[in-house]
Amino acid sequence: xxxxxxxxxxxxxxxxxxxxxxxxxxxxxxxxxxxxxxxxxxxxxxxxxxxxxxxxxxxxxxxxxxxxxxxxxxxxxxxxxxxxxxxxxxxxxxxxxxxxxxxxxxxxxxxxxxxxxxxxxxxxxxxxxxxxxxxxxxxxxxxxxxxxxxxxxxxxxxxxxxxxxxxxxxxxxxxxxxxxxxxxxxxxxxxxxxxxxxxxxxxxxxxxxxxxxxxxxxxxxxxxxxxxxxxxxxxxxxxxxxxxxxxxxxxxxxxxxxxxxxxxxxxxxxxxxxxxxxxxxxxxxxxxxxxxxxxxxxxxxxxxxxxxxxxxxxxxxxxxxxxxxxxxxxxxxxxxxxxxxxxxx
Amino acid sequence: xxxxxxxxxxxxxxxxxxxxxxxxxxxxxxxxxxxxxxxxxxxxxxxxxxxxxxxxxxxxxxxxxxxxxxxxxxxxxxxxxxxxxxxxxxxxxxxxxxxxxxxxxxxxxxxxxxxxxxxxxxxxxxxxxxxxxxxxxxxxxxxxxxxxxxxxxxxxxxxxxxxxxxxxxxxxxxxxxxxxxxxxxxxxxxxxxxxxxxxxxxxxxxxxxxxxxxxxxxxxxxxxxxxxxxxxxxxxxxxxxxxxxxxxxxxxxxxxxxxxxxxxxxxxxxxxxxxxxxxxxxxxxxxxxxx
Numbered sequence: 196x197x198x199x200x201x202x203x204x205x206x207x208x209x210x211x212x213x214x215x216x217x218x219x220x221x222x223x224x225x226x227x228x229x230x231x232x233x234x235x236x237x238x239x240x241x242x243x244x245x246x247x248x249x250x251x252x253x254x255x256x257x258x259x260x261x262x263x264x265x266x267x268x269x270x271x272x273x274x275x276x277x278x279x280x281x282x283x284x285x286x287x288x289x290x291x292x293x294x295x296x297x298x299x300x301x302x303x304x305x306x307x308x309x310x311x312x313x314x315x316x317x318x319x320x321x322x323x324x325x326x327x328x329x330x331x332x333x334x335x336x337x338x339x340x341x342x343x344x345x346x347x348x349x350x351x352x353x354x355x356x357x358x359x360x361x362x363x364x365x366x367x368x369x370x371x372x373x374x375x376x377x378x379x380x381x382x383x384x385x386x387x388x389x390x391x392x393x394x395x396x397x398x399x400x401x402x403x404x405x406x407x408x409x410x411x412x413x414x415x416x417x418x419x420x421x422x423x424x425x426x427x428x429x430x431x432x433x434x435x436x437x438x439x440x441x442x443x444x445x446x447x448x449x450x451x452x453x454x455x456x457x458x459x460x461x462x463x464x465x466x467x468x469x470x471x472x473x474x475x476x477x478x479x480x481x482x483x484x485x486x487x488x489x490x491x492x493x494x495x496x497x498x499x500x501x502x503x504x505x506x507x508x509x510x511x512x513x514x515x516x517x518x519x520x521x522x523x524x525x526x527x528x529x530x531x532x533x534x535x536x537x538x539x540x
Numbered sequence: 541x542x543x544x545x546x547x548x549x550x551x552x553x554x555x556x557x558x559x560x561x562x563x564x565x566x567x568x569x570x571x572x573x574x575x576x577x578x579x580x581x582x583x584x585x586x587x588x589x590x591x592x593x594x595x596x597x598x599x600x601x602x603x604x605x606x607x608x609x610x611x612x613x614x615x616x617x618x619x620x621x622x623x624x625x626x627x628x629x630x631x632x633x634x635x636x637x638x639x640x641x642x643x644x645x646x647x648x649x650x651x652x653x654x655x656x657x658x659x660x661x662x663x664x665x666x667x668x669x670x671x672x673x674x675x676x677x678x679x680x681x682x683x684x685x686x687x688x689x690x691x692x693x694x695x696x697x698x699x700x701x702x703x704x705x706x707x708x709x710x711x712x713x714x715x716x717x718x719x720x721x722x723x724x725x726x727x728x729x730x731x732x733x734x735x736x737x738x739x740x741x742x743x744x745x746x747x748x749x750x751x752x753x754x755x756x757x758x759x760x761x762x763x764x765x766x767x768x769x770x771x772x773x774x775x776x777x778x779x780x781x782x783x784x785x786x787x788x789x790x791x792x793x794x795x796x797x798x799x800x801x802x803x804x805x806x807x808x809x810x811x812x813x814x815x816x817x818x819x820x821x822x823x824x825x826x827x828x829x830x831x
Contacts, residue, residue, distance in 0.1 A: 247651060251609050252565050316719060441689065442719035508790040510567035510830065511604045511612055512646045512654060519651060520689045 222459070222483035222494045229410040230496055231262050237494065240266040241487040243533065245526050249518035250404075250500075256507040257474065258400045259514075260500045261522050265529050267493045267536045271484040274493035275460040277536065278480055279432050279451045286531040290439035292318065297433035301370045306363035306435065309446070312355035318437070321444030324471065325349060325358055335471045336384040336391070341365055362446070366435060369468045370448050374433065377419040381467040384474070386504070393467055393475035393502075400500040401477070407498055411479050414454040414461040420477070429454060446470040459483040473503035499525055565606040568831040569616075573598040575824035577777075577801050579625065582632070584806070584815030585765070589632055592817060593625040594804075596749070602642050609648075614658060616642040620751070622775065631763045632806055632815055633666040636753045636775055640664070644680075655683045668756030673770065676702050676752065690716040694726050703752040704774050704809040739787045743797075747779040767811040774807040779822055795826040 223235045231248040240246065243266075250260030267274045284291040292315065297305045311322040324334045330343040337345065348361035372380035383392035397420060401408045408421060415421035417429045431450035438445055448468040454461050462480040469475055479498040484491070501521065509517055579591035602616030620638040640662020647655050658680045665674035682696035694712040712726035722733040724745075731745030752774050760768030781799015788794055804817040 249609060249648075252606065320719075505790070508830070510565060511569075511606065512656070513830075514565075514567075515610070515612070515646070515648050516654060516684075516686060519648065519654070519686050522651060523686070523688065 222485055225410075225483070226264065226481075226494070226496050229406040230264070230498075232264055232496075235264065237266070237485060237487045240264065240494070241268075241490050241492065245529050247522050247526060249515070249522060250498075253400065253403050255396075255399045255403060255502075257396065257502045257504060258403070258500065259503075259506055259518055259521065260400065260404070260498065261518065261525060263497045263499075263522070263525055263529060265495050265497070265533065266485070266487070267495055267533060268490065269493060269536050270491070271458075271460055271482045271493040274495065274536070275453055275462060275480075275482050278462055278482070278495075278532075279453050281532060281535075283528065283531065284436075289528060289531060290317075291436060292439070292444075293437045295435055297370055297435060299430070299433065300374055301367060301433065303363060303367055305370075306366055309359050309363050309366070309435075309437065310356070311359045311362070315439075315444070317439040317442055317444040319444075320442065321437075321446070321470065322355055322358060325362060326353065336386065336469055336474065337365075338382050339385050341368075342385070366446065366448060366468070370433065370435070373448065373450065373467050378465075378467060379419065391474055393469070396475050396502040397465060397477050397500070400502060404498075404500075407479065410481070411461055411463070413456050414452060414463055417454060418450075418452045418463050418465070420463065420465065440472045443472050445472050473501065476501045497525070497529070567604045567606070567612075568829075569600070569602045569604070570829040570831075571598070571600045571826070573824065573826040575779075575822055577804075577822040578820045580801075580804075580817045580820035582804075582815055582817040585631070585813035587631060587765075587815075589630045589815060590627055591625075592630075592632065593820075595623045597621050600642070604646070611648075612646040614642060614644040614646065614656075618642055618660060618662075622777075629763050631760065631765045631768060631813075633753075633755050633759065633773070635666060636664075636751065636773070637667050638662060638664050638751060638753075649683070652686045653683060654686070655681070657681050664751060664753045666753060666755045666759065668759065671754075671757070674754045676700065676754075678703075678752070696727070700752055702754075702772060704807065733785075741785040741787075742782070743785065744782045745780075745797075749775075749777040749779070751775050765813075768808055768813070771808045771810055774809060775805070776807070777804045778802055779824070781822065781824075783824070791830050793828045795828070796824070798823045 223237065226235060227233055232246050235246065246264040248262045250262065253260065282294045283289045284294045293308050295305065295308050311318055325345065326349055328335055328337065328342055329346050330339055333342050345361055345365055348364070349358055378394040381394050383390040401415065401420060408415060412421060429452045431452040433450050435446065435448050447466045449464060449466045451462060451464040460482040464478040466476050477500050481496045483494045485494040575596045577594040579593040582589040582592045598620040600616065600618040602614050604612045604614050606612045618638065618640050622636045624632060624634055626632045626634055640660040642658060642660055644656060644658030649655050659677050661677035663670060663674050664676045678698060678700035680696065680698050682694060685693040687693060692714045696710040698708040700706060710727045712730070714722065714724045714726060716722040720735045724731045724733055728748040729745060731743045733741050733743045735741050752772060755768065755771055755773060757770045760766045760771065779799060779801050781797050783795055783797025785793055785795045799822060801820045801822045802818060806815040
């Protein structure tokens, strides 16, 4: 019987070592396992190429997605750190007017930088939409209660600086609720008589991408994105930003989470409130340390999921074109991030 | 249908069946137009036809199943009719009609390049006596380069073996140069557009309507022009005008426009007789739906 015991022990150890090898297949093999990229040339990526793919069609009519993959000449840890708090506003081509961190707990002073008194046309568009909002009708993503509160506030104070104050109060309410309750604290918008929940839309989009959701399950579970979880167990970087989305000023509230998973990192950047033009978006990142010849750096996979009302009516070739143009914007952003990483090494 | 196109389609469809793991999406396009052009003097080949007015209508329906992430099939039909108020025995057809299938595909060639290949096999005729000579299959190949969300370039080619100019190239651009203004210089309807709001758009523009048709075997003889029997006519009509476009629903747009038809020609190119009209007012309404 002893030889049998030895046989099983050796066999078990062999199985464990095979399992251990299978569990750590390396960044490129991992990436092939869950992404749309089946050919990954690290040498080309390290010279600045960005791999990109439009996402496949979703059953969710308002959703669209894309995947990109790129190299950053910094350690995986440093890349992750920079991705978590990257400020795109210095890059004029990205049309970001402001990017600001929020304290925990957030306070009204965090929104002092919100200034709607400007000659920028997209910001003036946003100002006009805020002033025109009534409890019965608004082009912005608001609850009835928010629309009522905003209309009451704006009625009393119609100059841009004071309207900025009204909007800041609304954003503070949204950000505070999110900091306390996570995604479940993010109230659905009332849009043309329908309730639109950004939390539900984010979950719906991710549930359609089973392989990606499985890959990111460690961080998604801890952020409450995969399943409803009252208290997320990771502390994110909270921010608000104001930018130009197709000539329309748009304010978003977001949170960026990061988690170390073995030797690599995962990040989730979710927009839990968007003032208008679209409903919500989430960006997932996976960052691995890699060595390409003598260059060491980080291999980054990025997945973008985006929900917008007009996508439900954008079909056929128009939708393909929309996806292609979305990818162009994402690649522009990636190139800015890479340039900054090279310059500040 | 061109054999080359069948091969291309077959290749693309076979690759689609291998890669098409996504749920299928089907989109539909419905375009309907009606126009009236007022009477204007028409002459050619030493004949003064007199005042000719015109009613035209066009109905096009295309269904596009998406076979995979990059490929959409296009299948549908188009019916177009030009009716001319011509005096009896005038050497001009009282109607020119197209009744055709629409077969083709849209394909994303590269990140920034989209292409369309469309062939319209059908009958292009005065519908007096239909023979094989009335059957045609013009082919359109187009490519769009998506330079940015605000700028797109178009290159195209129209191939029709039966016409006087069998291969016609075209180029265009769509440039949104401000929030409200877009130069949509794409044939056959180049326009300068102004967005009043999300639903209402005003525009200045032009339209080129063209087609190649066969007339009947005995078209010319009773009109004293026997060389026009069984002839092929290249028809061309140019509109210049202004109009408005109103999005009545997210998927439905209606348009109304009016202006001048500065030029119209019936070119019987084989006997080399061209009838021309100039400067007549026109009005047009249209409905475009995308589902």
